[in-house]
Amino acid sequence: MRALLALTLFLTAVMPAAANPVRKDMPQADKTVEAAVETLLRRMTLEEKVGQLHFPSLAFPHAPQIEAVRRGEIGAMLNVVDPKFIRPFAEAARRSRLGIPMLFAIDAIYALKITFPPPLAWAATWRPELAERASYEVAREARAVGVNWTFAPMVDVSRDPRWGRVIEGAGEDAFLGSAFAAARVAGYRRGGLATSVKHFVGYGAPEGGRDYTGTEISTPELMDRYLPPFKAALKAGSETVMASFNTINGVPVTMNRTLVTDLLKKRLGFDGFVTSDFVAIGELVNHGVARDLEEASVLAFRAGIDFDMASGGYDLYLAKAVRDGRIKIADVDEAVRRVLRVKFRLGLFQQTAADFEALPRTVDETEVRQSARSVAQESFVLLKNDTATLPITPATRSIALIGATADSAQHDHSWWGPAGHTKPKTETLRQALEARARLGQKINYAPAFADACGREFSDKAAAIEAAKRSDVVIYNVIEDCDIQGEGVSRTKLELSGRQQELLDELAETGKPIVLVVETGRPLVLTKADKQVSTILIAWHPGTEGRAALAEVLLGDVSPSGKLPMTFPRSEGQIPIAYNALPTGRPWTGSRYTTGYVDEAHTPLYPFGHGLSYTTFAYDALVLSEPKMTIKGAIDVDVTVRNTGSRTGSEVVQLYTRQLVASRSRPVKELRAFEKMTLKPGEVRTLRFRLNAQDLGFHDDAGRYVVEAAPFKVFAGGSSETAVATDFLVTRD
Ligand code: BGC
Numbered sequence: 001m002r003a004l005l006a007l008t009l010f011l012t013a014v015m016p017a018a019a020n021p022v023r024k025d026m027p028q029a030d031k032t033v034e035a036a037v038e039t040l041l042r043r044m045t046l047e048e049k050v051g052q053l054h055f056p057s058l059a060f061p062h063a064p065q066i067e068a069v070r071r072g073e074i075g076a077m078l079n080v081v082d083p084k085f086i087r088p089f090a091e092a093a094r095r096s097r098l099g100i101p102m103l104f105a106i107d108a109i110y111a112l113k114i115t116f117p118p119p120l121a122w123a124a125t126w127r128p129e130l131a132e133r134a135s136y137e138v139a140r141e142a143r144a145v146g147v148n149w150t151f152a153p154m155v156d157v158s159r160d161p162r163w164g165r166v167i168e169g170a171g172e173d174a175f176l177g178s179a180f181a182a183a184r185v186a187g188y189r190r191g192g193l194a195t196s197v198k199h200f201v202g203y204g205a206p207e208g209g210r211d212y213t214g215t216e217i218s219t220p221e222l223m224d225r226y227l228p229p230f231k232a233a234l235k236a237g238s239e240t241v242m243a244s245f246n247t248i249n250g251v252p253v254t255m256n257r258t259l260v261t262d263l264l265k266k267r268l269g270f271d272g273f274v275t276s277d278f279v280a281i282g283e284l285v286n287h288g289v290a291r292d293l294e295e296a297s298v299l300a301f302r303a304g305i306d307f308d309m310a311s312g313g314y315d316l317y318l319a320k321a322v323r324d325g326r327i328k329i330a331d332v333d334e335a336v337r338r339v340l341r342v343k344f345r346l347g348l349f350q351q352t353a354a355d356f357e358a359l360p361r362t363v364d365e366t367e368v369r370q371s372a373r374s375v376a377q378e379s380f381v382l383l384k385n386d387t388a389t390l391p392i393t394p395a396t397r398s399i400a401l402i403g404a405t406a407d408s409a410q411h412d413h414s415w416w417g418p419a420g421h422t423k424p425k426t427e428t429l430r431q432a433l434e435a436r437a438r439l440g441q442k443i444n445y446a447p448a449f450a451d452a453c454g455r456e457f458s459d460k461a462a463a464i465e466a467a468k469r470s471d472v473v474i475y476n477v478i479e480d481c482d483i484q485g486e487g488v489s490r491t492k493l494e495l496s497g498r499q500q501e502l503l504d505e506l507a508e509t510g511k512p513i514v515l516v517v518e519t520g521r522p523l524v525l526t527k528a529d530k531q532v533s534t535i536l537i538a539w540h541p542g543t544e545g546r547a548a549l550a551e552v553l554l555g556d557v558s559p560s561g562k563l564p565m566t567f568p569r570s571e572g573q574i575p576i577a578y579n580a581l582p583t584g585r586p587w588t589g590s591r592y593t594t595g596y597v598d599e600a601h602t603p604l605y606p607f608g609h610g611l612s613y614t615t616f617a618y619d620a621l622v623l624s625e626p627k628m629t630i631k632g633a634i635d636v637d638v639t640v641r642n643t644g645s646r647t648g649s650e651v652v653q654l655y656t657r658q659l660v661a662s663r664s665r666p667v668k669e670l671r672a673f674e675k676m677t678l679k680p681g682e683v684r685t686l687r688f689r690l691n692a693q694d695l696g697f698h699d700d701a702g703r704y705v706v707e708a709a710p711f712k713v714f715a716g717g718s719s720e721t722a723v724a725t726d727f728l729v730t731r732d
Contacts, residue, residue, distance in 0.1 A: 033344045037337055043098060048072040049332050050318045052100065052339045057279065057310035060085055072096040075339065076103035076149070078310065081112075083359035086146035090356045100340070101348035105149040108193065109168060110134065112141035114368045114424055114543045118520055119153065119184070121379035121539035123170035123564035124610075126651040126675050128183035130375050135184045137368045139191020144361040148346060150193045151242060153184035155229035156202075159575035161565060162209025164488035167520030167540075169204065171564030172577040172607060174225050175670045178232035185236035194346050197233035199244030199277060201259060202226050206246060209574065210489045214247035220663070222248075223698035231268060239272040239342045243305055245280050252287045254280045254300050261304035273306040273338035281311035293317070298326050306335035365424070369544050376541045376548035378649075378675075381561040382611040383525075383535040389512045390534050391555025391613055392472060394438040400466040401445045402506070403476030404454035404499065405518055406430055410481065426543045429476055429516075432550035444470050453481040454497035463502065467509045474553065475506060475532070478518040485520070493524040493571055500527065507531035516549065522567040526604055537561070555613065560649035560675065562610035562718065566603045573599065578607035578719035579666040608653050608670075608718035614644030614680065618722040621715055627728035630692045630706045634727060638715045639685045642678035649677045654688050655714040655721060656695060661707055665697065668719055692729050 022034040041049075051073035056065060060080055068074045069092040080086055086104055093102045110116040116138065122131040135153070142150060154168035157177050170180040181197065188195045202222065205215040217226065230241070243260060244253045253259055254276050264270050284296035297313030298321050308314035321327040343349065382390070392399060401407075407430040409423075427435070430445050437443055448463035450456045454477060467473045480496035482488070494500055506513055513532040517523065518540055525535065536559065538549055551557045568576045573596075583594045587601055595601040619639035628634045638652055654672040658665040672688040690713065696706035708731040716722035 033341060036344055036349075037340045040098065040100070040340055041333055041337060044336065045072075046319050046322060046329070046332070048098060048100075049336045050314060051075050052336050053306060053318065053332075054308040054312070054314040055105070055310060056312065056315070065089075066092045069093050069102065070096055072098060072100065073315075074102075075100060076105060078105045080104050081106055081142075081145055081147060083146050083356070086359065087356045090146070090351075091353065094353065101343060101351055103149045103194070103343065103348075104147045105151060105196075106142065106147050107152065108138050108142040108147060108150040108188075109152045109154070110138060110542070112138055112145075114141070114365065114372050116372045117376050117379050117539045117542045117545060118167045119169060119180070120167050120171060120520060120564060121541075121561075122184075122375060123176060123180050124381055124537075124539065124561040125375060125378040126176070126562050126673055127378060128179045130378060131180050132183040132187035132190070133371045134375050135187025136191040137371045139188040139193040140363050141368065143192035144359070144363050146356065146359045148193060148348065149196065149240070150188050151196045151198060152188060153181055153195065153233065154198050155181040155233055156199055156204030156244075157226055157229065158204030159566070159577040160205070160209040161493060161522040161568070162489050162491060162571065162574060163204065163206055163211060164483070164485050164490070164521065165211065166204070166522075166565065167484055170229070172566060173564070173579065173670050174228040176564055176673070177229040181229035181233040182236040185233045185238045189237055194239040194342055195233070196240040196242045196275060197230055197238040198242035200230055200241050200253065200264060200274070201244060202248045202253070203244035203246050206489075208489075209491075211487050212245050214250070216249055219700055219702050220698045223702055223704075230264075234268060234270055239345065240307075241270060241272065241274050242309075243274055243276055243280065245277050245283065247287060252284055252289060254305060255284055255289060255296075255303045257303040265304055271338065272342050273335065274304060275307035276300060276305045276309045276311065278309050279311045281305065281308050281313045294321075297321070301327055301331070301335070306338050372542050373544035373548050376545040377551065377557050379539055379541075379561045380549070380552055380559045381537040381563055381609075382559040383537060383567070383605050383609065384529065384533070385611055385613075386533040387512065389472060389514055390536070390553060391558075392553055393555065394441065396441065396471045398442040398444055398470040399433070399437070400463075400470035400473040400511070401430055401433060401443050401476070402448055402463045402466060402473060402502070403478075403516070404447065404449040404452055404497070405478040406447055406474070406476040407445065408452040410452050424543050427547050429546040429549055432547045433474075433553070436550050436554055436556070438554075448502050449498075452478070454478060454495070454499040455480065457498060457502070460502060460505070464505055464509065467506050467511050470511065473506060473509070473511050473513045474516060475503065475513055476516045476518070477503075479520060479523065491571060493522070493568075495523065495525075495528065503528055503531055514553070516553075522563075522565050524568060524570055524604075526569045529604060537563075558613040558646060558648045559610065560612060560651070562608050562651045562653075563605060564607070566607045567605040569602075569604045570599050572596070573601070573603070576603055579669055581664045582667050606719045608651070609720070610651070610718070612644075612648035612650065614642055614646040614648035614678075616648075616650045616678070616717055617641050617643045618716055621713060621723050621725045623713075623725060623727055626726075627730055628690075628692050629730050629732050630708060633689055633691045636688045636690060636713055636715070637685050638688065638723075639683060640676075640678065641683040642680055645680050647677060647679045649675055650717055651675045652686055653716060653718065653721070655719065656690065657712045657714070658695065658707070659710045659712060661697075661709055662705070663697070663699070668714060668721070670719070671695075695729065
């Protein structure tokens with residue numbers, strides 16, 4: 001709490017007063033927008049202003065809602081995704097007194113019609129440009145039905161796989177998360193949607209991994225670990241920000257003025273609008289900080305929440321609070337200004353009736369599918385591959401294909417789903433393998449399970465038989481279809497249902513087993529790891545995913561994904577991440593050094609890990625200089641060679657550690673990465689620039705400091721790096 005107080009003091013000291021909307025130094029386009037906003041604002045009644053600051057939670061189509069839009073009292077709708085519903089709303093808005101267009105919002109995250117792998121898998125590609133493309137395609141599909149606002153990207157950094165929502169983000173690292181946050185915002189925007197970067201802030205650190213619980217976060221941790229992806233998303237132009245459900249240090253974000261107004265709007269200069277999360281304003285009563293919805297609405301508004309998502313509080317009480325003098329009209333104007341600014345920036349005022357008549361527009365599905373395929377191919381992470389079981393070569397005569405999801409076309413693991421669409425055609429893994437198997441290669445398919453989620457057996461004996469008569473076993477497991485995403489935290493992360501039970505029996509056959517794991521979060525695979533020769537993490541691969549899987553299993557494509565989150569050995573290790581602080585007693589194996597008595601303290605598979613069908617070696621690092629000043633930079637040359645016999649891609653990762661600092665610094669921090677493809681024997685040198693100004697951190701008062709100090713720089717194909725050297729940062 002002291003830390004947060006210090007942050008408040010620091011923020012109020014550096015904060016400029018409320019910005020004058022039209023500033024001399026603005027580009028002309030912004031001046032035009034600001035002038036238009038002011039003109040409109042002057043014409044609005046209080047009721048029309050409030051109308052811009054909420055959407056209702058009632059289902060649609062709903063005649064009273066259409067009427068309310070017509071009166072200018074509703075400026076946005078959620079989950080209206082069918083043009084036949086969008087049209088009457090848009091028309092009612094056009095016919096309202098001021099004709100202010102509506103925002104149509106949905107959670108267009110990784111699917112509308114074609115389902116992509118989820119964002120955690122995008123991060124596993126370590127290619128932000130693929131995430132940009134995926135977001136663009138999803139946005140195009142959403143825009144084509146008339147949606148213009150997505151509740152994405154989710155950029156919550158998380159070190160806790162018990163929390164189901166890790167599926168929506170980029171994992172445990174702020175630097176990787178920032179690269180993907182920026183790429184996703186850029187892609188959704190290129191596809192025509194306004195974005196809502198979420199959930200501001202600290203939602204990824206729920207106590208106990210239980211969704212919606214509170215969290216305690218110190219100021220340095222907030223600024224260094226949780227904030228960077230938000231900053232990156234704002235820099236990329238995110239028009240809106242969604243506040244998170246949780247409390248931070250005892251104060252719900254929905255009423256946290258220090259975070260929402262002082263930090264986000266003033267210090268970070270965010271000039272779009274902040275929306276609450278779904279009914280979060282009403283939930284302030286459950287948090288025990290407001291007596292009723294009326295008080296909650298006043299608290300949230302005063303904190304800087306401009307927009308009420310579905311609580312109904314602003315609609316009911318905001319105008320009254322202005323009349324009672326509890327809320328200033330100038331503050332309402334400021335919130336409305338922010339909403340109108342977004343609507344003007346999106347070009348919504350230029351839309352005509354004909355634009356809505358033209359909906360839905362057609363989107364070339366081939367291109368969307370190609371993108372979905374590429375993302376899937378590059379997202380798969382090969383955790384282990386003993387005796388080179390993969391790829392399956394033409395010499396393999398028979399393949400047992402076993403598992404709940406092996407012949408399943410299910411691919412919609414986006415729980416908000418491709419609303420209202422007919423399911424696009426998709427290949428199952430069985431179909432994809434059969435279509436691509438080499439001449440004479442036999443697929444012995446025996447699912448073992450009665451359902452696609454691995455809950456109940458159908459014919460286990462047949463699966464064991466199939467394994468026995470095959471050269472290799474592909475066992476395709478899936479995290480139970482109902483236990484991922486929002487509101488599905490787990491305390492046990494092993495294979496769900498009866499899938500481990502079958503693996504125990506398959507392992508007895510002595511056949512090489514390729515475990516293909518469909519999951520939206522790191523699982524605890526410690527037992528399975530000992531039973532199989534190969535583990536391929538396929539995430540939830542999406543509409544094109546099983547085809548991509550077959551290509552990888554048969555060796556047409558070499559896996560190149562790397563883990564964006566640590567895979568723990570047991571749930572008891574959580575939270576676990578590569579970038580922990582050192583302890584005073586590093587592990588030596590003896591008592592009184594940091595570790596566990598019943599489990600190793602290291603992860604099963606570390607952040608950044610992922611194998612290829614070829615191998616890579618790293619030469620010693622070469623620095624342009626052994627030191628730099630705190631304003632300077634040095635180049636780090638990393639030379640990598642493909643030492644195997646196949647072409648493959650490697651994600652070269654660069655980490656640093658400040659060895660001596662005014663506070664304890666992480667044992668490693670990711671600073672740069674690049675994926676590159678090398679032919680057998682090929683050698684390439686990548687040059688990474690390290691700027692001293694990027695090596696700093698925040699102190700307890702929220703100030704960014706860069707210190708003169710000794711550092712180490714490391715490089716390799718995972719956070720367990722291969723090579724390292726030292727450098728110095730000097731004062732001058
Ligand atoms: C989630 C948000 C989502 C919203 C609207 C909430 O429950 O936390 O991420 O955007 O619902 O669907």
